[in-house]
Amino acid sequence: MRERRRAATRLLVTGATGLVGRRLVADALAAGFDVTAAVRDAARAVGRVPDAARVVAVGDLGPATDWTAALDRVDVVIHCAGRAHVVDTDAAAGEAAFRRVNHLATVALAQAAQGRARRLVFVSSLKVLGEASPAERPWTGDEPPEPHDAYARSKVAAEIALETLHAEGRIDVVVVRPPLVYGPGVEANFLRLWSAVARGVPLPLGAVHNRRSLLYVGNLASALLTCATHPQAAGGRFVVDDGAPVSTSQLVRDIAQALGRRPRLLPVPTAVMRAAGWILDREAAVHRLVGDLAVDASALRTATAWAAPFTRAQGLAETAAWWWTRAPGRRPADNP
Numbered sequence: 406m407r408e409r410r411r412a413a414t415r416l417l418v419t420g421a422t423g424l425v426g427r428r429l430v431a432d433a434l435a436a437g438f439d440v441t442a443a444v445r446d447a448a449r450a451v452g453r454v455p456d457a458a459r460v461v462a463v464g465d466l467g468p469a470t471d472w473t474a475a476l477d478r479v480d481v482v483i484h485c486a487g488r489a490h491v492v493d494t495d496a497a498a499g500e501a502a503f504r505r506v507n508h509l510a511t512v513a514l515a516q517a518a519q520g521r522a523r524r525l526v527f528v529s530s531l532k533v534l535g536e537a538s539p540a541e542r543p544w545t546g547d548e549p550p551e552p553h554d555a556y557a558r559s560k561v562a563a564e565i566a567l568e569t570l571h572a573e574g575r576i577d578v579v580v581v582r583p584p585l586v587y588g589p590g591v592e593a594n595f596l597r598l599w600s601a602v603a604r605g606v607p608l609p610l611g612a613v614h615n616r617r618s619l620l621y622v623g624n625l626a627s628a629l630l631t632c633a634t635h636p637q638a639a640g641g642r643f644v645v646d647d648g649a650p651v652s653t654s655q656l657v658r659d660i661a662q663a664l665g666r667r668p669r670l671l672p673v674p675t676a677v678m679r680a681a682g683w684i685l686d687r688e689a690a691v692h693r694l695v696g697d698l699a700v701d702a703s704a705l706r707t708a709t710a711w712a713a714p715f716t717r718a719q720g721l722a723e724t725a726a727w728w729w730t731r732a733p734g735r736r737p738a739d740n741p
């Protein structure tokens with residue numbers, strides 16, 4: 406008798422050219438998923454999406470995006486595409502763009518997926534809960550939303566719409582709310598911190614003993630694949646992290662170690678930093694360095710037995726290896 410092989414889960418990953426999507430597609434292929442990668446523009450997929458994935462271009466996301474081709478023969482959708490890391494000078498235009506891409510396009514995708522896919526995993530953001538978790542009480546994911554900007558408002562609106570579709574039995578939804586994600590390809594503020602540490606810039610962070618959760622992109626990909634397949638994940642709204650929060654001063658030391666550099670930390674009191682942030686109109690930026698933003702991912706672990714496959718040290722080491730490929734002339738041998 407011929408052996409019957411279990412068919413591979415057919416996965417649609419949106420935002421497949423992004424930091425998260427790239428890693429997710431690679432890990433899903435390695436784990437045996439049959440992967441369709443939705444991208445804005447097919448040319449952007451070249452060199453970013455492995456040949457083993459089926460690439461479908463869906464254009465600029467909005468409520469009228471046509472998802473038909475992308476959803477052809479798909480069991481589960483992981484929706485990573487999103488407008489992120491964008492600073493808008495025109496607040497009203499920014500609000501509208503976040504709403505169109507992160508909220509309305511997500512609802513359109515979920516509606517198109519009904520009756521085709523059995524589950525949609527939505528990559529939301531920890532920012533839906535706010536900018537600061539209470540001291541000594543990490544967020545578990547049960548807290549009410551408290552969005553502070555247009556990005557977070559668009560994610561909250563998408564979450565609410567998706568959870569309504571789940572409650573109505575139209576499609577299984579899982580919401581995942583990552584904190585800051587890092588790994589090869591990281592951009593924005595985290596990249597600036599790496600550059601500062603690599604260049605040996607003295608940082609006034611030596612007296613910062615806060616608690617911030619971070620998430621290595623390999624751990625996020627693993628959590629998303631668990632949420633895509635685990636029966637107990639359906640209907641969940643999960644926070645997730647590398648395992649334990651870290652202070653900004655310790656993070657600088659850890660990054661320096663990963664880069665083979667000596668950390669240069671000045672013990673400036675956080676009250677002085679906050680005052681300087683207020684004077685320079687950079688309060689939010691200072692808060693991101695000195696404030697608490699910690700999660701407790703036990704809900705995901707309890708529901709699915711998920712455990713982060715990588716330690717923070719491993720995630721930082723991989724990020725450092727990528728970082729040096731961008732600056733090959735300044736390898737650790739040049740350490741001052």
Ligand SMILES: NC(=O)c1ccc[n+]([C@@H]2O[C@H](COP(=O)([O-])OP(=O)(O)OC[C@H]3O[C@@H](n4cnc5c(N)ncnc54)[C@H](OP(=O)(O)O)[C@@H]3O)[C@@H](O)[C@H]2O)c1
Binds near residue numbers: 420422489528582
């Ligand atoms: N990185 C983090 O720290 C973090 C933390 C929490 C949550 N998240 C969420 O995780 C998801 C992935 O983030 P990421 O860091 O991978 O972001 P990213 O590197 O900026 O990638 C975003 C992806 O979405 C696509 N995209 C963005 N705007 C689009 C539009 N208008 N039309 C079509 N495609 C569009 C991008 O396509 P192009 O390549 O063509 O631009 C890219 O594939 C996002 O939903 C983000 O909100 C990220």
